[in-house]
Amino acid sequence: MMKSNSATPFCKVCFQPFSPPSLKTILDRDPCLCARCFREMGPVNLCYTLEGIKTISLYRYNEKIKGMLFDLKGCGDYEMAKVFLVNQKPYLKHRFRDYYLVPAPSFEPKNIERGFNHVEEIxxxxxxxxxxxxxxxxxxxQADLNYRQRQQIGAHLTWNPKANVVGKKILFVDDLITTGATAKACCHLLMKHGAKEVRILSVAKTPLRQNHRK
Ligand SMILES: [Zn+2]
Known part of the structure; x- marks a missing residue:
């Protein structure tokens, strides 16, 4: 049995204690993800371009990621938000230190209902x-739209007249990239409004063969 002054830390995804504790979980003040769950999430750090825009997706979209995003978005499990990037954050903080983040557009009443914007929390x-x-x-x-409808997503988006991105480096962030239609439409808007540079970062990317299914 493990003796500890504080409560035994446990993985926020599988709820198992970190045993045996690794050097990382001992040194980490707030460990939240075990090595097995991280492996099951399928980290890939996929680098590709969407119409010439440099994009990074951290994981392949699989059942594990799907379930975790559902817990966060659907069930409002706020604690889940910090799990996704826990291992990549030091690098990402450094890489994008001079970028402003633009979160994927959401419908405000949904966020109010949930109490938080899940993309921003991640x-x-x-x-x-x-x-x-x-x-x-x-x-x-997005999930209710077919491929052709997704390409028309721009019609459902609007620019915030108070936002100023002129001359700024922008990192567009989203949880999931499927066809990339939303990300592309948003990046076009950002460039049209004067952004100096636009990059995309997403938690996950669906394999191409799934794109036309829904
Ligand atoms: Zn775990």
């Missing part, structure tokens, strides 16, 4: 802070 701590440049004008869900 990427918090990276870059120079958030600029809420783009909003959704309705509660349309």
């Amino acid at each position: 990427f918090t701590g990276i870059g120079k802070g958030y600029i809420h440049a783009i909003m959704k004008i309705d509660g349309i869900k």
